[in-house]
Amino acid sequence: MATYKAPLRDMRFVLYELHDGAALSSLPGLEDMTPELFDPVLEEAAKVCEEVLFPLNRSGDEEGCQFENGVVRTPKGFIEAYKTFREGGWTSITADPAYGGQGIPNIVNVLITEMICSANLSFGLYPGLTQGACKALVAHGSDELKERYMPKLVEGTWSGTMCLTEPHCGTDLGLCRTKAVPNDDGTYRLSGTKIFISAGEHDLTENIIHFVLARLPDAPPGIKGISLFLVPKFLPNADGTPGKRNGVSCGAIEHKMGIKASATCVLNFDEATAWLVGSPHKGMRSMFTMMNEERLAVGLQGLGLAEVSYQGAVAYARERLQGRSLSGAKYPDKPADPIIVHPDVRRMLLSMRAAAEGCRALGAWVGQAVDIAAHTDDPKAKQEAEDFVALMTPIVKALFTDYGFETANHGVQVMGGHGYIREHGMEQYVRDARIAQVYEGTNGVQALDLVGRKLGAHMGRNLRSFFHPVAEFIQSRSDNPALSRYVDPLTKAFVRLQQATGQIAKVGLKRPEEAGAAATEYLRLFGLVALAYQWARMAEVSLKKLEEKTGEDDFYRAKLATGAFFMDRVLPQTGALFSSIMAGGSTMIEFPEAAF
Known part of the structure; x- marks a missing residue:
C-alpha cells in the first residue's frame, strides 16, 4: 500500500534553519508572521493532507472524472474533501487580507503546496489554479472586478481557470483565434474554443471564473494582439449569488495518462459575456502574472511527487526480502535480507532523497524571494528579488518536474514488478508526474x-x-x-x-x-x-x-x-x-x- 507522512522536520529545517523564515516578520505587512503562527499551520496542513486528501488519491485515479450532458462530476469523496479544505481556510491561505485572505508568506505556502501535491495532485489542481487567478485579478483587474470576484474566489466558493490553448495553438499563443467583440455597456461577447483547460468544469464550487485570452476586432496580428478577459460560468447577481448561465459550456473531458481526478476540459464560448482584464492588447502581460505563478506551482508538483515516491520506495525496500548482502547476511535471522542493503537500491533511494530535499531547499529560497519582492520597501532588495524569481522560474518548473518523473520511475524500479502494478501506488505517481513536464510550457x-x-x-x-x-x-x-x-x-x-x-x-x-x-x-x-x-x-x-x-x-x-x-x-x-x-x-x- 502507498504511504505518505508530511516531512515536517525537514520542512522546519528549510524554513527556519536554512532560510531564516522567522526574519520575514521584519518585512512590512508581515509583522505577525512568526514561527508561532507557521508551525500550527504546517501541522494542520499535514493533517489535512495525510487524513483527508491522501486516502482519495488512488480511488480518485481509478474512478476519474465523469462527463455527461455537459456536466463534470469529480470522483467520490472529492466534494466532501473540498468542503473540508475550504472550511479550513486553505483556499485563502496566501490571499490578500483585503479580500478575506490570510496573507501567509509564500515560503510557507511552498511547503503547504508540496504536501498537497504529495497527497493528491489531482485534487490540488482545483484550488491551485484559483490562487493563480487571484494573483492575475489583483494585479491587473479593475477595482469593480476585484470587489465582485475576489472575495468569492478567496473563500473558495468560486474557483478560477486559465484558458490559453486552442486546438491549433499551444505555446505559440500569437495564433489564438478566440474573438471578443465589445458591447455598448463595456462588456464583450467572447466566442471560441479552448482545450486542455484544467478544472474547466466540475462540481466542487458554485461558480467557475475563466480567465481567457482572446482578440479584439482591431487587434494587431501575433502575440501583440492578445487581450485577457474574465468570463464567469454564471453571471453574478447584484447580491453576489450566481445568476443565469453564461455562454460557456464544456464540450468534453480528456481521457488522460494521469491526473485522472482532475477534469481537463474542452470549453466552448458562444458569445459569452466577458470583461476586459488589464489593457487592450496587453493580455500576455496580464496572463503571465498567472502563468508564472503556475509555473512555480507546477515545479512544486514535481517536488511533491518526488517526496511521496521516495517514501513509498523506502517503505517497500525495508520490508521486501530478496537475496543477501554482497558482504554477507545482514539479517541472518531472516530467510533473506531486505533489499535496502543492496548498493543499487541505495543508489536509487539516495538519488530520490537528494532530489527531494535539494528541491525543497531551492523552492523555499525562491519562495522567500517572492515574499521579499512583494513586501520590501527597499527598491534595491525588491529589484534583486524580482530578478532572482524571474531567473529561477523556468529552472524550478523544469528541473523539479524532471526530477519528479525521474524519482517516480526510480520508485518503480526499486519495487520491481510490484512497482508496475497498481497495488503499491507507485505507477500512478509515474503517470501523474509526466504531465508536469508538459503543461504551463x-x-x-x-x-x-x-x-x-x-x-x-x-x-x-x-x-x-x-x-x-x-x-x-x-x-x-x-x-x-x-x-x-x-x-x-x-x-x-x-x-x-x-x-x-x-x-x-x-x-x-x-x-x-x-x-x-x-x-x-x-x-x-x-x-x-x-x-x-x-x-x-x-x-x-x-x-x-x-x-x-x-x-x-x-x-x-x-x-x-x-x-x-x-x-x-x-x-x-x-x-x-x-x-x-x-x-x-x-x-x-x-x-x-x-x-x-
Missing part, C-alpha cells in the same frame, strides 16, 4: 525561456542575483576544511556554469540556434549548481548544529550524508553537460530534415 520551452530571455534580460542583470551570492559563499568558505567536501565540488561546477554561460552568450548572438541547441543541457547544469549551493549551505548549518549538540544528531548526520552523496554521485553530471554544451549544436542543426 514544456520543459524545452522553459529552457528556451532561460537562455533566450532570462540570461540576456537587463544586460545580464538577472544572473547577478544568483551568481553573486554563490561566488561570495564559495570565497568566504574556501578555507574551511570541514566544508571542503561540499564547497570544492560546488566550486568546480560553478566554474563550468560560468563558462557555459559565457559560451552561450557568445555564440547565441551570432547563431541563435546554437543557444537553442544547448538550452536543455544548460538548464539542467544551472539547476544542479543551484542544488549544490543549497546542499553546501545545508551542510554548513548541519555541522554547526552538531557542534551545538542539539540532541538531533541523527537528523543532521543524515543531512550531511545525503549532501555528500549529491556532491559525489549527482553533481559530476555537470561535467558531461558542460562537454555537451561546448560541443555545439551543429550535429542536430545541420542534420538533413529529409533524413528524419
Whole structure:
C-alpha cells in the first residue's frame, strides 16, 4: 500500500534553519508572521493532507472524472474533501487580507503546496489554479472586478481557470483565434474554443471564473494582439449569488495518462459575456502574472511527487526480502535480507532523497524571494528579488518536474514488478508526474525561456542575483576544511556554469540556434549548481548544529550524508553537460530534415 507522512522536520529545517523564515516578520505587512503562527499551520496542513486528501488519491485515479450532458462530476469523496479544505481556510491561505485572505508568506505556502501535491495532485489542481487567478485579478483587474470576484474566489466558493490553448495553438499563443467583440455597456461577447483547460468544469464550487485570452476586432496580428478577459460560468447577481448561465459550456473531458481526478476540459464560448482584464492588447502581460505563478506551482508538483515516491520506495525496500548482502547476511535471522542493503537500491533511494530535499531547499529560497519582492520597501532588495524569481522560474518548473518523473520511475524500479502494478501506488505517481513536464510550457520551452530571455534580460542583470551570492559563499568558505567536501565540488561546477554561460552568450548572438541547441543541457547544469549551493549551505548549518549538540544528531548526520552523496554521485553530471554544451549544436542543426 502507498504511504505518505508530511516531512515536517525537514520542512522546519528549510524554513527556519536554512532560510531564516522567522526574519520575514521584519518585512512590512508581515509583522505577525512568526514561527508561532507557521508551525500550527504546517501541522494542520499535514493533517489535512495525510487524513483527508491522501486516502482519495488512488480511488480518485481509478474512478476519474465523469462527463455527461455537459456536466463534470469529480470522483467520490472529492466534494466532501473540498468542503473540508475550504472550511479550513486553505483556499485563502496566501490571499490578500483585503479580500478575506490570510496573507501567509509564500515560503510557507511552498511547503503547504508540496504536501498537497504529495497527497493528491489531482485534487490540488482545483484550488491551485484559483490562487493563480487571484494573483492575475489583483494585479491587473479593475477595482469593480476585484470587489465582485475576489472575495468569492478567496473563500473558495468560486474557483478560477486559465484558458490559453486552442486546438491549433499551444505555446505559440500569437495564433489564438478566440474573438471578443465589445458591447455598448463595456462588456464583450467572447466566442471560441479552448482545450486542455484544467478544472474547466466540475462540481466542487458554485461558480467557475475563466480567465481567457482572446482578440479584439482591431487587434494587431501575433502575440501583440492578445487581450485577457474574465468570463464567469454564471453571471453574478447584484447580491453576489450566481445568476443565469453564461455562454460557456464544456464540450468534453480528456481521457488522460494521469491526473485522472482532475477534469481537463474542452470549453466552448458562444458569445459569452466577458470583461476586459488589464489593457487592450496587453493580455500576455496580464496572463503571465498567472502563468508564472503556475509555473512555480507546477515545479512544486514535481517536488511533491518526488517526496511521496521516495517514501513509498523506502517503505517497500525495508520490508521486501530478496537475496543477501554482497558482504554477507545482514539479517541472518531472516530467510533473506531486505533489499535496502543492496548498493543499487541505495543508489536509487539516495538519488530520490537528494532530489527531494535539494528541491525543497531551492523552492523555499525562491519562495522567500517572492515574499521579499512583494513586501520590501527597499527598491534595491525588491529589484534583486524580482530578478532572482524571474531567473529561477523556468529552472524550478523544469528541473523539479524532471526530477519528479525521474524519482517516480526510480520508485518503480526499486519495487520491481510490484512497482508496475497498481497495488503499491507507485505507477500512478509515474503517470501523474509526466504531465508536469508538459503543461504551463514544456520543459524545452522553459529552457528556451532561460537562455533566450532570462540570461540576456537587463544586460545580464538577472544572473547577478544568483551568481553573486554563490561566488561570495564559495570565497568566504574556501578555507574551511570541514566544508571542503561540499564547497570544492560546488566550486568546480560553478566554474563550468560560468563558462557555459559565457559560451552561450557568445555564440547565441551570432547563431541563435546554437543557444537553442544547448538550452536543455544548460538548464539542467544551472539547476544542479543551484542544488549544490543549497546542499553546501545545508551542510554548513548541519555541522554547526552538531557542534551545538542539539540532541538531533541523527537528523543532521543524515543531512550531511545525503549532501555528500549529491556532491559525489549527482553533481559530476555537470561535467558531461558542460562537454555537451561546448560541443555545439551543429550535429542536430545541420542534420538533413529529409533524413528524419
